[in-house]
Amino acid sequence: xxxxxxxxxxxxxxxxxxxxxxxxxxxxxxxxxxxxxxxxxxxxxxxxxxxxxxxxxxxxxxxxxxxxxxxxxxxxxxxxxxxxxxxxxxxxxxxxxxxxxxxxxxxxxxxxxxxxxxxxxxxxxxxxxxxxxxxxxxxxxxxxxxxxxxxxxxxxxxxxxxxxxxxxxxxxxxxxxxxxxxxxxxxxxxxx
Amino acid sequence: xxxxxxxxxxxxxxxxxxxxxxxxxxxxxxxxxxxxxxxxxxxxxxxxxxxxxxxxxxxxxxxxxxxxxxxxxxxxxxxxxxxxxxxxxxxxxxxxxxxxxxxxxxxxxxxxxxxxxxxxxxxxxxxxxxxxxxxxxxxxxxxxxxxxxxxxxxxxxxxxxxxxxxxxxxxxxxxxxxxxxxxxxxxxxxxx
Amino acid sequence: xxxxxxxxxxxxxxxxxxxxxxxxxxxxxxxxxxxxxxxxxxxxxxxxxxxxxxxxxxxxxxxxxxxxxxxxxxxxxxxxxxxxxxxxxxxxxxxxxxxxxxxxxxxxxxxxxxxxxxxxxxxxxxxxxxxxxxxxxxxxxxxxxxxxxxxxxxxxxxxxxxxxxxxxxxxxxxxxxxxxxxxxxxxxxxxx
Amino acid sequence: xxxxxxxxxxxxxxxxxxxxxxxxxxxxxxxxxxxxxxxxxxxxxxxxxxxxxxxxxxxxxxxxxxxxxxxxxxxxxxxxxxxxxxxxxxxxxxxxxxxxxxxxxxxxxxxxxxxxxxxxxxxxxxxxxxxxxxxxxxxxxxxxxxxxxxxxxxxxxxxxxxxxxxxxxxxxxxxxxxxxxxxxxxxxxxxx
DNA sequence: CATGAATGAGGATTCATTCAT
DNA sequence: AATGAATGAATCCTCATTCAT
Numbered sequence: 001x002x003x004x005x006x007x008x009x010x011x012x013x014x015x016x017x018x019x020x021x022x023x024x025x026x027x028x029x030x031x032x033x034x035x036x037x038x039x040x041x042x043x044x045x046x047x048x049x050x051x052x053x054x055x056x057x058x059x060x061x062x063x064x065x066x067x068x069x070x071x072x073x074x075x076x077x078x079x080x081x082x083x084x085x086x087x088x089x090x091x092x093x094x095x096x097x098x099x100x101x102x103x104x105x106x107x108x109x110x111x112x113x114x115x116x117x118x119x120x121x122x123x124x125x126x127x128x129x130x131x132x133x134x135x136x137x138x139x140x141x142x143x144x145x146x147x148x149x150x151x152x153x154x155x156x157x158x159x160x161x162x163x164x165x166x167x168x169x170x171x172x173x174x175x176x177x178x179x180x181x182x183x184x185x186x187x188x189x190x191x192x
Numbered sequence: 193x194x195x196x197x198x199x200x201x202x203x204x205x206x207x208x209x210x211x212x213x214x215x216x217x218x219x220x221x222x223x224x225x226x227x228x229x230x231x232x233x234x235x236x237x238x239x240x241x242x243x244x245x246x247x248x249x250x251x252x253x254x255x256x257x258x259x260x261x262x263x264x265x266x267x268x269x270x271x272x273x274x275x276x277x278x279x280x281x282x283x284x285x286x287x288x289x290x291x292x293x294x295x296x297x298x299x300x301x302x303x304x305x306x307x308x309x310x311x312x313x314x315x316x317x318x319x320x321x322x323x324x325x326x327x328x329x330x331x332x333x334x335x336x337x338x339x340x341x342x343x344x345x346x347x348x349x350x351x352x353x354x355x356x357x358x359x360x361x362x363x364x365x366x367x368x369x370x371x372x373x374x375x376x377x378x379x380x381x382x383x384x
Numbered sequence: 385x386x387x388x389x390x391x392x393x394x395x396x397x398x399x400x401x402x403x404x405x406x407x408x409x410x411x412x413x414x415x416x417x418x419x420x421x422x423x424x425x426x427x428x429x430x431x432x433x434x435x436x437x438x439x440x441x442x443x444x445x446x447x448x449x450x451x452x453x454x455x456x457x458x459x460x461x462x463x464x465x466x467x468x469x470x471x472x473x474x475x476x477x478x479x480x481x482x483x484x485x486x487x488x489x490x491x492x493x494x495x496x497x498x499x500x501x502x503x504x505x506x507x508x509x510x511x512x513x514x515x516x517x518x519x520x521x522x523x524x525x526x527x528x529x530x531x532x533x534x535x536x537x538x539x540x541x542x543x544x545x546x547x548x549x550x551x552x553x554x555x556x557x558x559x560x561x562x563x564x565x566x567x568x569x570x571x572x573x574x575x576x
Numbered sequence: 577x578x579x580x581x582x583x584x585x586x587x588x589x590x591x592x593x594x595x596x597x598x599x600x601x602x603x604x605x606x607x608x609x610x611x612x613x614x615x616x617x618x619x620x621x622x623x624x625x626x627x628x629x630x631x632x633x634x635x636x637x638x639x640x641x642x643x644x645x646x647x648x649x650x651x652x653x654x655x656x657x658x659x660x661x662x663x664x665x666x667x668x669x670x671x672x673x674x675x676x677x678x679x680x681x682x683x684x685x686x687x688x689x690x691x692x693x694x695x696x697x698x699x700x701x702x703x704x705x706x707x708x709x710x711x712x713x714x715x716x717x718x719x720x721x722x723x724x725x726x727x728x729x730x731x732x733x734x735x736x737x738x739x740x741x742x743x744x745x746x747x748x749x750x751x752x753x754x755x756x757x758x759x760x761x762x763x764x765x766x767x768x
Numbered sequence: 769c770a771t772g773a774a775t776g777a778g779g780a781t782t783c784a785t786t787c788a789t
Numbered sequence: 790a791a792t793g794a795a796t797g798a799a800t801c802c803t804c805a806t807t808c809a810t
Contacts, residue, residue, distance in 0.1 A: 012790075032312040034226040037783055048792045050786085059784065109308055115363050116305050120224040132363075153372040156360055157380075160373065161349075164356025168348055171307050171324075180345040181352065188349075195771060195810040204773070229800060240775045245802065396769070416696040418610040421804055432771045434807085443805065493692055499747050500689050504608040516747075537756040540744055541764075544757065545733075548740030552732055555691050555708075564729040565736065572733075579789040579792055588794070613779055624796045629781065 017055050019045045025066050029106035032113070033063060033121055060123055067127065070107045074100055086145040091189050093139070094162065098182045101166045109170050112163070146192065154192075161185055209247050211237045217258050221298035224305070225255060225313055252315055259319060262299045266292055270330065278337040283381050285331070286354065290374045293358045301362050304355070338384065346384075353377055401439050403429045409450050413490035416497070417447060417505055444507055451511060454491045458484055470529040475573050477523070478546065482566045485550045493554050496547070530576065538576075545569055593631050595621045601642050605682035608689070609639060609697055636699055643703065646683045650676055654714065662721040667765050669715070670738065674758045677742045685746050688739070722768065730768075737761055 023044035027036040038059060042049045056062040077096040080089045101108050118125045136155070143151035143158070165185065169176045196204075215236035219228040230251060234241040248254040269288040272281045293300050310317045328347070335343035335350070357377065361368045407428035411420040422443060426433045440446040461480040464473045485492050502509045520539070527535035527542070549569065553560045580588075599620035603612040614635060618625045632638040653672045656665045677684050694701045712731070719727035719734070741761060745752045 009790075016790085030309060030311045032224065032226055032309050034224060035312050038785080039783075049784090050793065051791055053785070054790070112359070113305055113308050116301055116359065117222060117224050119222045120227050153369060153376050156369060156373050157353075157376050160356030160360050161353055162356065163359045164352030164354065167304070167308065167355045167359060168352050177345060177348060181348045184345050184349050195769095196773090197810095200810085201772070208773080230802080231800080241801090242776065242803080243774055246773070251801070393769075400769085414693060414695045416608065416610060416693050418608060419696050422806080423804075433805090434772065435770055437806070438769070496743070497689055497692050500685055500743065501606060501608050503606045504611050537753060537760050540753060540757050541737075541760050544740030544744050545737055546740065547743045548736030548738065551688070551692065551739045551743060552736050561729060561732060565732050568729050568733050579790095580794090581789095584789085585793070592794080614781080615779075625780090626782080626797065627795055630794070635780065 013055070016045075016047065016051065019047065020052055020055060020062070021066055021069055024062050025106050025110065028063065028066070029109040029113075033059075033110075060121060063121060063124065064127070066107070066110070067124070070104065070111075073104070086142040087189065087192070090139075090142050090146065090158075091186055094158075094185060094189060095182070097162055098165065098178075098185070101169065102178060105170060108166055112167065112170070158189075161188070205247070208237075208239065208243065211239065212244055212247055212254070213258055213261055216254050217262075217298050217302065220255065220258065221301040221305075225251075225302075252313060255313060255316065256319070258299070258302070259316070262296065262303075265296070278334040279381065279384070282331075282334050282338065282350075283378055286350075286377060286381060287374070289354060290357065290370075290377070293361065294370060297362060300358055304359065304362070350381075353380070397439070400429075400431065400435065403431065404436055404439060404446070405450055405453055408446050409490050409494065412447065412450070413493040413497075417443075417494075444505060447505060447508065448511070450491070450494070451508070454488065454495075457488070470526040471573065471576070474523075474526050474530065474542075475570055478542075478569060478573060479566070481546055482549065482562075482569070485553065486562060489554060492550055496551065496554070542573075545572070589631070592621075592623065592627065595623065596628055596631055596638070597642055597645055600638050601646075601682050601686065604639065604642070605685040605689075609635075609686075636697060639697060639700065640703070642683070642686070643700070646680065646687075649680070662718045663765065663768070666715075666718050666722065666734075667762055670734075670761060670765060671758070673738060674741065674754075674761070677745065678754060681746060684742050688743065688746070734765075737764070 020041065024036070024041045027040055027044060031040075038049055038052055041062075042052055045052075052062065056065060077093065077100055080092060084092065114121060114124055115128055118128060139158075140151060140155060143155045147154040162185075165178075165181055168181070169178050212233065216228070216233045219232055219236060223232075230241055230244055233254075234244055237244075244254065248257060269285065269292055272284060276284065306313060306316055307320055310320060331350075332343060332347060335347045339346040354377075357370075357373055360373070361370050404425065408420070408425045411424055411428060415424075422433055422436055425446075426436055429436075436446065440449060461477065461484055464476060468476065498504060498508055499512055502512060523542075524535060524539055527539045531538040546569075549562075549565055552565070553562050596617065600612070600617045603616055603620060607616075614625055614628055617638075618628055621628075628638065632641060653669065653676055657668060660668065690697060690700055691704055694704060715734075716727060716731060719731045723730040738761075741754075741757055744757070745754050
């Protein structure tokens, strides 16, 4: 009965899925989760409303999928050179994070917004907590090595700068001297 | 003529207005503007839905009023000691800002969120632009004095730290070592 | 306790009542009964919303009062010269009616509208029926005298012209050649 | 691709659209535009409230659609026999109009009501003006031919009778001797 | 007599979701 | 796999009416 092979179907499915996720990410990031309608997502993805429910159980499930997808793409941030010094590894991480932010603005926008208003989509809360904890677990050892005795405050200070740069860049866009600020940041770490 | 004096009415109005603004700020900040219903605001303020429209023309007008109100309370941040050195004034501003953030978490949460998703409430965009510009106009002279030749990058780096601390504090709440990070920040400025 | 005499109070009451009725008539006539709010009536009358309920039990009661009031002013239409011929009396009535319409446009507008949509304010239905029947009872004898054997059709034809002129005038306003059409109408009756 | 063919969908849409328009016309005509709720329209049409917005952008758009629809059905009124005399054409038009009124009471009721209270739905005003002007442009030439020198007053007198008959019929319904009055009207024109 | 703050029911509109095809 | 008609709950907002003063 089926004129398409299973492989073809899988590919079609994958393409549709990605179109939906891309459209939803864009809209959720700029217009907000609740202000974006499924109809808008469907229109932007060039498909029908109904089809979205063929791939995602609900609007929240779609949001969840956006983050799961982004996680995959960000894995190399976490890949550290085991032979480098702690400070070098920190710099590497800072640069990788900055570049990820630079190349994934929409994702960052959505991520930071939801981090700040976790009650908007309550079901995401555990996910955020897990990610936050994982990040801390990964970074704290470095800080303990570089800043013995005051690792935690330095960790948070470092995090503040990272987040703040991302925030500023997202707000100002091209007007933000991203590269300059990033270099200043690297220098700052270097001098510690 | 009037059974209640004008003063009485003004007081009643002021009280109701404040109750509504407080409730709305709390809810908008945590749940998001679009995810918060007027019914929720009314319930939290302990009044009827209809009364809100006696004080504010629309939900958006209420949001606007929240920011106008907060502006009043934040005016002393902008008050600088004219006899202090630029660096001292910068530190003063940093401390005042940090304290304002600490004491007005909900407002900050709402503010930062909307800054990051200006399309959520498009009518606020001009307001944000104005505030952003005013801030830069006030601070840049100090940076030009302290960091001649690289004022802008230092301005944005400074801003990133401020925003980042606020962001971190808002996300983690009491778990965030706010005082420690703030002191670290002051020290950082001191050493420039 | 009361610094005002009863007569003064009555006069104030009468004045307020009339202001309200005039404002309501204007608004109901042009904007429609349901599209007009009590707040608008109060604003136009220059009084408070609450006061309206001091004079009228409800919005519908206010509407009722408008018609009762207008009835008083239209009584002379019904006053016919008992010594005139039937045709002369008919012409007198036609002229009086036309003049009443001309001078009470708003009332006519409201009246005709509600006649055509009696379900808009169901409570008025009996009133309209009564008025319509009274009118017919008054006029039919004349038509039976002037047009024996075909009184009814002539009555309705006559009524159609009357109503039609009023309608046209209300729709076009000053652009309507009211006087010319009225004269044509009188001539028409004359020639029967 | 599509599980329903385009033709099927078009038919479904056309049916729903007509059900909604019919229900709305009935209710708007008898209960008034503002006194009729979308819920009532939906109930009468046997569909859900939401579906109405699948076919019409707003309540006002639905009203507009009613008139646009009725225009189509009334086009033959405007079709005149070019070989007939002016008077014959006028009689033809009078009869066609009377029949249209007789068969489209609800539409007439709505039309006349809104003509008399144009502020109730302000957006319809231009439409009414256009229709009124078109009617005059069509009829005036005939009147100038039949009543040279006094075409305008005769035009308005004729119009008054037409409107008045419609009005009377709408108010009284079956009690109105429509056929008799119509014949009287035709005779009247005949004798000019 | 007069005011206007307050209420709550009701109305227009939106939108996530379902389902027949 | 895909569509889009259909639903109904939820939302913003309006407004007649009440009542304390």
